[in-house]
Amino acid sequence: MKPLSALLFSAITIVCISCGHHSTPASATNTSVKTVPDTSSSGISNDASAVIYTGQLPCGNCSGVAATLTLSASRQDGFYYTLREVYQGLKSGKDEVITSEGTYTILRGTSSDPQAEVVLLNPEKDKVLQRCFQRKGVEVLQLLDNEQRPLPGAQQFQLRRKK
Template sequence: MKHLPLLLLLVIFAACQGSGTKTGQSDSAAVNSPSDTASGVTYSGTLPCADCEGIVTELTLQKQPDDRFTLKETYQGKNQTFNSEGVYTIVHGTPADPAATVIHLNPNKDKNLQRYYQQVNENELLLLDSDQKTIQSGRNYTLKKVL
């Protein structure tokens, strides 16, 4: 019994070590804050569309048990909704900003199924193009955190 406090301390330490981030990942507050890890964090907004009124987009990131996402895209005026899910990684750097934090959806799938969102701040993500560059347009490519 006298070793129980030490054993508990070792278990807590081991659990903390196992929850660290992977190489090339950040500990971004928007993705990893304690209140967000259990239920996930959701970002929402209407992104531009080439042949419709806009794409109502809802992205949910869940840290536990694995880094998983769900993405719902509804094309306005077309009555089409596309749902997808998979894994994501958090990586540092873009061609324009080496300090940027980027959420990379479907990193192990075909390039056409991958998406990149740069974390602007704790409450906002910016959709990047397939080369992880800012989309040059006067249109809004941001998703806001749903509170």
């Protein structure tokens, strides 16, 4: 099953790179990679595919944030994400759920790693509304700051691929 998962993520990434919006924040030094994938023999549908990442992220004013990031790729509809964040253990005693949706793109390179693959949420929006995740292998996305640098305690800011 792991080779199939790796193949699925690779195919989605290739589709994202070939059809996505390739914008780069002004302060980033990324260059986008554009290829034309041949997914006809991969067993991956070009109509719609989704990969889900989940994790518990640290929070300054709560006990933690349960995050679920769904990345969808479709040749017809483009590349969309849904991010569901549950802020747990708030002082009010109630959890707060925030769901955001939008587009994403795949960028190549960061200032510290020219080979890094970065998933940029909301590339068309103001930088303060963007989120960046660096792909760490097939199974992990690591949250980056707005300058696409790792956050202190980087391992605490990881989402793992749902199996």
